[in-house]
Amino acid sequence: MSLSAKDKEIVKAFWAKVSGRADNIGGDAVARMLTVYPQTKTYFSHWKDLSPSSAPHGATVMAAVTDAVSKIDDLIGALLSLSELHAFTLRVDPANFKVLSHNLLVVLSTTFPNDFTPEVHVAIDKFLTAVALALSEKYR
Amino acid sequence: MVAWTDFERATIKDIFSKIDYEVVGPAAISRFLIVYPWTQRYFAGFGNLYNAAVVMQGLEKVVKNMDNIKATFTELSTLHSEKLQVDPDNFMSCSFDCLAIVVAAQLGKDFTPEVHAAFQKFLAVVVSSLRRQYY
Numbered sequence: 001m002s003l004s005a006k007d008k009e010i011v012k013a014f015w016a017k018v019s020g021r022a023d024n025i026g027g028d029a030v031a032r033m034l035t036v037y038p039q040t041k042t043y044f045s046h047w048k049d050l051s052p053s054s055a056p057h058g059a060t061v062m063a064a065v066t067d068a069v070s071k072i073d074d075l076i077g078a079l080l081s082l083s084e085l086h087a088f089t090l091r092v093d094p095a096n097f098k099v100l101s102h103n104l105l106v107v108l109s110t111t112f113p114n115d116f117t118p119e120v121h122v123a124i125d126k127f128l129t130a131v132a133l134a135l136s137e138k139y140r
Numbered sequence: 141m142v143a144w145t146d147f148e149r150a151t152i153k154d155i156f157s158k159i160d161y162e163v164v165g166p167a168a169i170s171r172f173l174i175v176y177p178w179t180q181r182y183f184a185g186f187g188n189l190y191n192a193a194v195v196m197q198g199l200e201k202v203v204k205n206m207d208n209i210k211a212t213f214t215e216l217s218t219l220h221s222e223k224l225q226v227d228p229d230n231f232m233s234c235s236f237d238c239l240a241i242v243v244a245a246q247l248g249k250d251f252t253p254e255v256h257a258a259f260q261k262f263l264a265v266v267v268s269s270l271r272r273q274y275y
Contacts, residue, residue, distance in 0.1 A: 035253035036260050102237055106244045106256065113245035118174035121241070125175055 003126055008072050010123035015069045017115060018108070022066055025107050026058030033103040040099060043092055061100070068131050075134040083138040094139060097132035104128065142265050144206055151258040156203045159246055161196035164239075169195065172238040179234050182226055202266055209269050217273035228271045236263040 003011075018025060033040050044057075064082060071078035086092050105125065109116045144152075173180050198216060205212045220226045240259060244251045251259075 032253040032256060036257040105237075106241055106251070109241045109244040110248050110251055113248060116241075116245065118171045121171065122175040 001126055001129065003072065003123075003130055007123040007126055010120055011069060011072065011127045014112075014115065014120050014124065015066065017112065019066060021111065022062040023059040025104070025111060026060075026062030026065075027056065028058065029100065029104040029107045030058035030061065032107065033100050036103065037099050040096060043090065043096075065104075065128075065131065068134075069127075072127070075130050076137055079131065079134040080137070083135050086135055087138040094132065094136040097135060098129075101125070101128040101132060142206075142209065147254070148258040148261060149206060151255050152203055152206065152262050155243065155247070155255070155259060156200055158250075159196075159243060161193045161200070164242055164246060165193040165196040168235065168239040168242045171242060172234045175238060176230075176234040179230055182224060182230075199266065202262075209265055210272060213266070213269035214273065217270050220270055221274040228267075228274055231267045231270055232263070236267060239263070 034044070064079075068075055068078055086094075105121065105128075108124065109121075169183075173183065201212055202209055221228075240256070240263065243259065244256070247255070
């Protein structure tokens with residue numbers, strides 16, 4: 001299920017719309033994940049305040065995803081150091097990458113109800129799956 | 141037995157009163173046929189996608205019987221396992237995640253994280269009931 005040239009085009013075109021609101025979208029996705037999938041809170045016990053409004057981390061995540069869009073031809077290379085971070089320092093179970101991806105898709109759907117067509121949905125889903133795979137690269 | 145909070149009951153009923161089955165049913169099914177093309181194997185005999193409203197009506201039955209979902213779904217579970225022979229892994233990842241995305245687009249800002257959580261719990265219960273008759 002690798003990204004075709006068409007998929008990459010669709011992802012880049014859609015992401016151009018996203019980039020203006022990336023911080024809010026990222027914040028909403030992380031806050032949503034913590035509410036809908038409370039088991040993910042276990043990774044954030046070092047945060048004093050887990051309330052939905054305090055998800056500045058979402059902006060950090062989105063900046064990395066936006067960077068990945070620009071390096072879509074070599075995601076493994078682009079995400080190498082983030083993969084090491086997640087594998088050795090954060091030790092996030094990679095099954096959770098799918099969870100955040102799903103929440104991101106839901107937020108994209110509420111933010112862009114008309115632009116987030118099934119064709120865009122499948123391209124973004126494939127892209128996020130490829131990002132998750134690249135992020136898992138250094139785990140074992 | 142599933143324990144529903146008052147918020148969850150009210151939220152589920154509210155979601156189902158706000159969505160248009162004729163729109164959401166076909167939109168969700170056609171979306172997952174595009175996003176997860178291998179699911180097309182189950183729909184050769186499904187006929188007109190506008191019959192997808194029937195899936196929404198199935199879900200509505202659950203809304204009316206939230207305290208006895210397993211029994212409500214016994215027949216449907218047998219249908220999906222014996223006649224339709226659908227791989228149950230498809231239920232959540234393919235169809236219901238897409239349903240959450242379509243409902244999210246319909247409700248926009250009203251699909252808050254709390255509402256989303258209640259809906260996700262509801263879908264998880266439905267999936268588990270649909271899986272019960274598989275062996």
